[in-house]
Structure formats: C-alpha cells, structure tokens
Amino acid sequence: MSKVIGLFPTPLMHCERLLDDETVAQLRERARADTLERNSQSGQLSHTRLLDPSTDPLFARVQTAAIPDIGRFGELLFGEPLAWAIKEMWLNVLEPGGSQFIHSHANSFVSGIVYLNRPHPSTHTVFMKSPGSGEFIFKNDAAGQRPGQFGADRWVLPEVSPGDMVLYPSYLLHGVPPNQGAQRITLAFNAIPERLRSLGYDIYFAGTPWPR
Numbered sequence: 001m002s003k004v005i006g007l008f009p010t011p012l013m014h015c016e017r018l019l020d021d022e023t024v025a026q027l028r029e030r031a032r033a034d035t036l037e038r039n040s041q042s043g044q045l046s047h048t049r050l051l052d053p054s055t056d057p058l059f060a061r062v063q064t065a066a067i068p069d070i071g072r073f074g075e076l077l078f079g080e081p082l083a084w085a086i087k088e089m090w091l092n093v094l095e096p097g098g099s100q101f102i103h104s105h106a107n108s109f110v111s112g113i114v115y116l117n118r119p120h121p122s123t124h125t126v127f128m129k130s131p132g133s134g135e136f137i138f139k140n141d142a143a144g145q146r147p148g149q150f151g152a153d154r155w156v157l158p159e160v161s162p163g164d165m166v167l168y169p170s171y172l173l174h175g176v177p178p179n180q181g182a183q184r185i186t187l188a189f190n191a192i193p194e195r196l197r198s199l200g201y202d203i204y205f206a207g208t209p210w211p212r
Contacts, residue, residue, distance in 0.1 A: 006149065011076045012127070012168045015069045019062065019114065019163040026058055028116045031091040031185050044098025044179070050088040053189075059089050062114065062187065066165060070110055070191050073167045077109065083194040084110070087207075091116075094123065094184040100176035102128060108170040108190030115160045120181020125157040125166065128173040 019027075036046035053059035063086045070084045087108065094100065105111045113125060129152075140151075147153075157166060168174070170190060195204045 010169065010172060011073065012166065012172075013069060013073045014157075014160070015066075015165040015167070016161070017163045018065050018069070018165040021163070023058070023061060023065075024116050024163045027062070027091065027114075027187055028185050030058065031093050031116065031187075034091065036093060039098075039100070041101045042098045044095040045100055046093045046095075048091040050090050053086050053089050062086075062089065062189075066112065066114075066189070069165065069167060070112070073110055074191075074193060077169065078193070078196065082196075084191050085194070086189045086191045089187060089189040092184075092186045092188060094176060094179050094186075096179050096182065099178045102126075102173050102175040104173050105170040105190050108192055110167055110191040111170040111172075112165055112167045112189050112191070114165045114187040114189075115162055116185040116187060117162055117183070119160065119184045119186075120179060121159075122178065122180035123176050123184050124160075126154055126175055126177060127157070127168065128154045128175075130171075130173055 031048065034048045036048060039045035039047065051059055053063040066086065067084060070086070071081060074084055075081055092100075139153075145151075160166070176184075192205050195202050197203075
C-alpha cells in the first residue's frame with residue numbers, strides 16, 4: 001500500500017462571520033471617513049495610519065472578537081496556548097483598477113484580514129510560495145498540467161463574505177490582483193504572543209496590552 005504524506009503544511013484559518021453587520025458597517029464608514037495614505041505601488045490603493053486597537057473602542061471590539069481564533073491559530077504554530085495581542089490594525093481601500101503587490105508582514109507572527117464588503121472575484125487574496133526556497137528550479141507549465149497542493153506555487157482564497165476573517169503566518173507572501181469590480185474594503189492586522197520559550201530562555205514582547 002502506498003501513502004502520500006504532506007510534510008510541513010502551512011496553516012490558514014478562515015473564520016466565517018467573525019463580526020456582526022453593525023460592526024462591519026461602522027468599520028466601512030471609518031475607512032471612508034479617515035484620512036488615507038496612498039500606497040507607494042498603486043495609486044488606487046489607500047490605507048489608514050496604523051492603529052493601536054486598545055486606544056479605540058471600535059477596534060478594541062474587533063480585537064476582542066478575533067483573539068480566541070488567533071490563540072487557536074497560534075497554538076498550531078507554536079504548540080501551546082499563549083497570550084496573544086494585536087499590535088496594530090489598519091484599514092485598506094482598493095479602488096477599481098488598483099492592486100496590492102505581493103508582500104509579507106515583518107515583526108509579527110500571525111497576520112489577519114477582515115473583509116468589510118464582498119470582494120469582486122478578481123480581488124480574491126492570492127497566497128504564494130516563497131521563491132528560492134530550496135525547491136526545483138525547473139518548472140512544468142505544460143498545457144495539460146494540473147496544479148495540486150504539492151506542485152502549485154499559488155493559492156487563491158475562495159469566496160468570502162463581509163465580516164469574515166482569514167488568519168495566516170505573517171511570513172506568507174500574499175497580494176491582490178487588479179480590481180475589476182467595485183471598491184474593496186478590508187481591515188488588516190498583525191499579532192504577536194506575549195512570549196516565546198526556547199532552550200531555557202524566555203523572550204517577552206513588551207509594549208502591547210495583553211487581553212486576558
């Protein structure tokens with residue numbers, strides 16, 4: 001008997017309806033009302049400044065809703081329950097024709113996206129393998145080739161609804177293709193644990209209030 005084993009899989013968590021309709025509507029309104037900064041790579045993509053969720057009741061509500069799932073996701077990464085906090089949030093507004101270049105998030109361990117309206121299918125988030133990761137240099141792009149979980153180099157998030165949250169390791173490359181539909185609004189965040197432990201040493205991350 002033969003068996004295929006997937007070694008070192010990358011987790012991604014889709015949390016349906018994390019936020020209620022009222023909270024989603026308030027966040028959409030905040031995104032449209034707050035001062036936005038143009039993205040350096042796309043003039044049709046704008047962001048709010050980075051926000052500390054502990055200083056704003058609306059964003060604190062998002063953190064309270066998200067922390068239990070962040071904790072469960074973090075346990076997949078680090079093997080034990082840890083105290084987690086969201087250290088920054090920001091809102092993104094992607095206009096028709098805009099895109100978000102492939103990138104990852106530094107100085108965090110778990111990152112998340114909360115969808116505040118239903119994105120056009122052209123703007124479903126794309127996650128990619130890191131290039132140059134010790135895999136084959138040659139690639140098979142033949143017409144009959146069928147990408148699978150072991151050979152594909154990208155994965156497109158399926159349909160999501162307003163209020164849904166997606167969690168992923170912060171190192172995972174991701175981006176948004178050109179928007180062929182209406183305005184797309186999301187909330188993004190980065191989260192860190194209170195501490196990590198290795199070889200008898202504890203490393204603590206200071207400066208963030210830890211929800212208990």
